Amino acid sequence: MQETKYNISQGNMISKKVILTGSFGVGKTSLFNQFIYNKFSDKYLTTIGVKVNKKVINVDGNDLSLLLWDIAGEVSQDKVPTSYFLGASGIIYVFDLTRPATFRNIEKDIQYLNSIISGGVIKVVGNKVDLIDLQNKEEILTQVPYDVDILTSAKTGENVEDMFSLLGKNLIS
Amino acid sequence: MTIDENKISEEEVHLLKIKEILLKEDREELSILRKKLEDEEAFNKRLTPYIEKHIEDLKVNFPDQYNEMVSKIFDEKLMNSRQEIIDLLSPSIGIMIKKYISMQFESLKEGIDNQVKNTFSAKTWKTKFTSKFYGVKESDLILKEMDKYQIQEVYLIQRNSGLLFGSASKSVNLDQDVIAGMLTAIKSFAEDAFQQGAQDLDMIEYGTYKILMQNFKTYYLALAITGSLSAADKDEISNNVLSFADRYLGKSISNIDEKIMEEYSKYLNEHFINTNARNQI
Numbered sequence: 001m002q003e004t005k006y007n008i009s010q011g012n013m014i015s016k017k018v019i020l021t022g023s024f025g026v027g028k029t030s031l032f033n034q035f036i037y038n039k040f041s042d043k044y045l046t047t048i049g050v051k052v053n054k055k056v057i058n059v060d061g062n063d064l065s066l067l068l069w070d071i072a073g074e075v076s077q078d079k080v081p082t083s084y085f086l087g088a089s090g091i092i093y094v095f096d097l098t099r100p101a102t103f104r105n106i107e108k109d110i111q112y113l114n115s116i117i118s119g120g121v122i123k124v125v126g127n128k129v130d131l132i133d134l135q136n137k138e139e140i141l142t143q144v145p146y147d148v149d150i151l152t153s154a155k156t157g158e159n160v161e162d163m164f165s166l167l168g169k170n171l172i173s
Numbered sequence: 174m175t176i177d178e179n180k181i182s183e184e185e186v187h188l189l190k191i192k193e194i195l196l197k198e199d200r201e202e203l204s205i206l207r208k209k210l211e212d213e214e215a216f217n218k219r220l221t222p223y224i225e226k227h228i229e230d231l232k233v234n235f236p237d238q239y240n241e242m243v244s245k246i247f248d249e250k251l252m253n254s255r256q257e258i259i260d261l262l263s264p265s266i267g268i269m270i271k272k273y274i275s276m277q278f279e280s281l282k283e284g285i286d287n288q289v290k291n292t293f294s295a296k297t298w299k300t301k302f303t304s305k306f307y308g309v310k311e312s313d314l315i316l317k318e319m320d321k322y323q324i325q326e327v328y329l330i331q332r333n334s335g336l337l338f339g340s341a342s343k344s345v346n347l348d349q350d351v352i353a354g355m356l357t358a359i360k361s362f363a364e365d366a367f368q369q370g371a372q373d374l375d376m377i378e379y380g381t382y383k384i385l386m387q388n389f390k391t392y393y394l395a396l397a398i399t400g401s402l403s404a405a406d407k408d409e410i411s412n413n414v415l416s417f418a419d420r421y422l423g424k425s426i427s428n429i430d431e432k433i434m435e436e437y438s439k440y441l442n443e444h445f446i447n448t449n450a451r452n453q454i
């Protein structure tokens with residue numbers, strides 16, 4: 001008789017669902033790829049539907065298994081099935097620091113997301129920080145109508161790990 | 174016209190007489206016209222050519238003149254009654270699909286029946302004997318023997334989040350968490366896109382795999398199956414899933430951790446995978 005394999009564990013790792021959302025082209029997939037595979041590409045391949053992947057991170061000595069849902073960016077929220085967000089413990093809302101159109105509706109969007117996953121953690125992330133210089137940074141941030149949690153670059157990897165750790169901490173506490 | 178001379182003055186009588194003389198011709202013409210108008214048949218006869226001409230005209234020019242207006246009305250009506258149209262169409266589309274499938278099945282069976290006629294192996298004779306004895310069609314028996322279904326993998330998944338409670342499979346598979354997530358995404362998408370009442374997606378076919386899904390309130394079970402599945406097989410699997418749920422899934426779970434996953438994976442393995450392997454020896 002053949003031996004059957006099933007999950008075997010050492011610690012007691014918790015699993016959490018996390019969604020990457022935001023307008024198209026802001027760099028959700030790039031952040032996902034940088035975080036999971038340490039890779040970046042200049043090519044833009046728009047995400048169709050959704051891609052799910054997993055990464056285990058360590059938060060204060062505990063393993064946490066993040067199931068990341070990278071969903072296609074849509075200009076209007078009602079094109080994304082609401083059910084994708086259900087059961088998510090965390091949401092990463094990404095916008096592009098170089099495209100004001102991607103942060104103009106941030107307030108409305110966050111309000112909507114809060115209504116779907118009440119009590120979940122939402123992080124607001126300004127991406128493509130490598131494309132703006134220091135002077136512009138302050139200027140742009142004053143235009144963003146919401147508190148930004150962290151600025152990242154999927155290209156250089158700046159703050160990518162930190163962003164997920166920050167989220168992880170919030171998910172566990 | 175007669176004049177009542179008792180009631181009106183002399184002057185008036187004169188006036189009327191003058192009127193009569195002056196207007197005589199006009200009055201006659203008027204009465205002829207009136208007659209013509211009152212004679213329906215004659216009137217129609219005269220009018221018909223004009224109406225016909227107008228209709229001809231409309232036939233040629235209607236699209237130009239009214240197209241926009243009509244299509245706007247039509248669009249609006251269509252939009253407003255989308256649901257009714259879907260309701261109206263879906264049963265007949267369903268029937269068409271069913272017909273097509275049963276036709277395909279018939280021809281498949283015909284092919285097998287022919288093969289049976291032409292083969293005289295010992296096995297065929299044995300099958301023939303069994304079929305005579307039990308009254309089952311030979312082709313059914315052969316089909317069954319060839320392709321008994323096998324449960325290759327089983328997943329117990331939290332319904333909303335797509336997080337894995339546990340899984341078991343016949344072969345090593347490292348990506349169970351990811352598969353559970355993607356399955357849930359596909360399921361959500363399909364249920365969202367083809368919203369029809371409260372229908373759930375219950376089967377996906379992928380290559381030689383069929384993935385059967387059975388929903389419960391907060392979780393669902395997904396079974397990856399190879400081989401052919403008859404309605405009776407599906408029933409059998411469904412009952413098997415129900416007995417699993419009855420036995421192990423009483424309590425609700427909010428936090429999924431490794432201990433829980435290990436426990437459920439063990440149950441799944443014992444209930445679906447190893448039992449299955451044992452039965453086949």
Ligand SMILES: Nc1nc2c(ncn2[C@@H]2O[C@H](COP(=O)(O)OP(=O)(O)OP(=O)(O)O)[C@@H](O)[C@H]2O)c(=O)[nH]1
Nearest residue numbers: 024025026027028029030042044046047073128154
């Ligand atoms: N310079 C720079 N370019 C970036 C960065 N992140 C993403 N890009 C580029 O921006 C483009 C879009 O990136 P994606 O990651 O595909 O964007 P997305 O949000 O997944 O887009 P959709 O899937 O269409 O919603 C690509 O050409 C990336 O190379 C960044 O941090 N810096």
Ligand SMILES: [Mg+2]
Nearest residue numbers: 028029046047
């Ligand atoms: Mg993408």
